[in-house]
Amino acid sequence: MKIGLIGLPKSGKTTLFNLLTGSAIATARYDTGRAELHTGVARVPDPRVERLSALFKPKKTTYASFEVVDLAGIAKGERGGLETKEFRDADALLHVVRAFADEIAGPPDPRRDIVDLETELILADLEVIERRLERLEASIRKQHKEVEAREQEILRRLKSALEAETPLRAVALSREEAKAIRGFTFLSEKPILHCLNLDEKAIGDGSAVEAKYGLRDIAGRPRTRIGWVSAVIETEVAQLAGLEQQAFLADLGLKEPAIHRVLSDCYALLGLVSFFTVGEDEVRAWPIPEGTRAQDAAGAVHSDIARGFIRAEVNTYDDLVAASGSFADLRTRGQLRLEGKDYVVRDGEICHFRFNVAK
Ligand SMILES: Nc1nc2c(ncn2[C@@H]2O[C@H](COP(=O)(O)OP(=O)(O)OP(=O)(O)O)[C@@H](O)[C@H]2O)c(=O)[nH]1
Numbered sequence: 001m002k003i004g005l006i007g008l009p010k011s012g013k014t015t016l017f018n019l020l021t022g023s024a025i026a027t028a029r030y031d032t033g034r035a036e037l038h039t040g041v042a043r044v045p046d047p048r049v050e051r052l053s054a055l056f057k058p059k060k061t062t063y064a065s066f067e068v069v070d071l072a073g074i075a076k077g078e079r080g081g082l083e084t085k086e087f088r089d090a091d092a093l094l095h096v097v098r099a100f101a102d103e104i105a106g107p108p109d110p111r112r113d114i115v116d117l118e119t120e121l122i123l124a125d126l127e128v129i130e131r132r133l134e135r136l137e138a139s140i141r142k143q144h145k146e147v148e149a150r151e152q153e154i155l156r157r158l159k160s161a162l163e164a165e166t167p168l169r170a171v172a173l174s175r176e177e178a179k180a181i182r183g184f185t186f187l188s189e190k191p192i193l194h195c196l197n198l199d200e201k202a203i204g205d206g207s208a209v210e211a212k213y214g215l216r217d218i219a220g221r222p223r224t225r226i227g228w229v230s231a232v233i234e235t236e237v238a239q240l241a242g243l244e245q246q247a248f249l250a251d252l253g254l255k256e257p258a259i260h261r262v263l264s265d266c267y268a269l270l271g272l273v274s275f276f277t278v279g280e281d282e283v284r285a286w287p288i289p290e291g292t293r294a295q296d297a298a299g300a301v302h303s304d305i306a307r308g309f310i311r312a313e314v315n316t317y318d319d320l321v322a323a324s325g326s327f328a329d330l331r332t333r334g335q336l337r338l339e340g341k342d343y344v345v346r347d348g349e350i351c352h353f354r355f356n357v358a359k
């Protein structure tokens with residue numbers, strides 16, 4: 001899964017990128033923002049993985065992770081950077097919105113910035129659709145093809161939605177329609193987390209940002225969330241360890257680093273849940289879309305396991321922790337279930353797949 005960091009220039013994207021991925025790319029207040037692209041990997045924090053790892057003491061512990069792409073800022077009216085392929089491939093957008101005062105850009109106006117960025121996404125998609133419609137019309141005039149007529153119909157519908165300033169993520173599409181347009185990688189179709197980058201003094205008001213900046217209606221839109229961080233102060237938090245970090249967080253009025261929540265929000269925004277595999281070799285979280293069948297979940301681990309799938313042994317995280325990691329205890333308590341390939345795996349379940357691959 002890939003997350004694209006997006007935002008107006010100097011909103012704090014690279015600062016947040018460094019935080020999420022543990023990188024150290026230089027950030028600057030004054031340069032013009034060169035069109036550099038950074039990529040990195042962000043680990044999705046999950047206390048359940050920590051706990052399981054403490055129980056099984058495996059050789060390796062693997063968290064769910066995202067690939068993160070950071071681009072130069074997209075100024076109003078300058079959509080060029082949005083064409084970048086790495087960015088078009090993103091599964092979700094993390095929009096960094098400046099909510100700190102800046103001596104050049106002035107006082108923050110998150111609502112205006114959110115509207116401006118959405119407009120750029122909508123205009124970029126409109127350009128793509130208009131170009132495609134022109135070619136389709138020419139082609140249909142020469143020779144009527146059913147698939148092309150169908151595509152034209154879908155694109156016309158999307159075009160009117162965009163003209164009415166509705167992002168494509170808010171347009172209801174059938175599974176077949178969604179598939180037909182997948183290749184366009186429309187930007188306004190991607191789920192989006194508008195993440196307000198707060199002034200360090202305001203970090204304590206994080207949970208009130210929606211009300212403070214009048215963003216409630218935006219938060220209620222389909223596949224849209226509002227989140228917050230204060231990237232600069234969080235960078236200081238990240239440099240501390242253990243108790244010292246806890247004390248600093250408590251001073252700021254926070255229970256956990258805000259970036260933890262940002263990553264969990266991205267996870268939820270993408271409709272992902274985790275199942276776990278445990279053992280002496282590895283304890284691992286596997287991200288799967290909500291509603292995934294056991295056989296497809298097995299495929300996330302290895303395609304051979306999906307192919308030779310027999311049954312999944314399933315139990316819950318809570319039961320396993322209560323049994324101190326003993327499967328024998330779970331079995332005697334009747335807490336170990338055997339499920340077939342169509343069983344829908346739920347968040348927090350521990351799975352062990354039985355499979356058989358013919359040699
Ligand atoms: N006060 C304050 N300043 C911040 C915060 N986050 C970033 N900045 C400052 O804003 C400036 C730009 O930060 P970057 O992370 O480079 O912003 P960017 O969005 O990547 O910028 P471009 O890539 O050039 O568009 C730096 O001087 C940061 O220190 C914040 O939470 N509070």
Ligand SMILES: [Mg+2]
Pocket residue numbers: 013014015070071072073
């Ligand atoms: Mg940057």
